[in-house]
Amino acid sequence: MASTYSFDIVSDFDRQELVNTIDQTTREIGARYDLKDTKTTVELGEEAIVVNTDSDFTLQAIHTILQTKAAKRNLSLKIFDYGKVESASGNRVRQEIKLRKGISSELGKQISKLIRDEFKKVQASIQGDAVRVSAKSKDELQQVIQRLKQEDYPVALQFTNYR
Structure with a gap:
């Protein structure tokens, strides 16, 4: 003894669960009528997620989807550190969400x-x-x-x- x-x-956090969360988020963005034509991209990097979309309103909708999918996969919402919303080319907005580890x-x-x-x-x-x-x-x-x-x-x- x-x-x-x-x-x-x-x-x-479980990296594979985060990959699955991003994949599900991307699928839902493509399927939802209000987000389908926004040409939104959600890219998972090594230490951050980059969201590129057409307005602040759709960015908030994407946050909601991302948080819902993460919660269903038992990922804590505390791993997301939302950065500043930046203007991107073509009247679009871009946000980097750092991953806390x-x-x-x-x-x-x-x-x-x-x-x-x-x-x-x-x-x-x-x-x-x-x-x-x-x-x-x-x-x-x-x-x-x-x-x-x-x-x-x-x-x-x-x-x-x-x-």
Whole structure:
């Protein structure tokens, strides 16, 4: 039996589910009567999604479709970081939606401080863009997970490598 138990707090998303979400969004744009002739493109890059469409109104409709499809595929809406709406050529609008991945060092410090303040027997250490939490009792780790789920952080948190 292990003397200490641990898990990692990460902020990540399933890339394939995001690809499927973009594909479904593109299909719905092509099928919807109000969006069919807008020549809208939704392109998935390595770290961002680029939406190019004809007006702010259709851009808002595309946001709604994208968020609905993402929610149905169990993707957190916190992974989307909407950038500024820019004017593109031909009276069109373009927006870059950055994809949030990883826990920033400031957020990692905030999480580990919360754990240190509320759970005396639990250790938290920042490891790159993840936070490793360890304790002698699995019950304490479960309490930490429940406490972190109550907080509203700007990124989606997942709990991995529970051992």
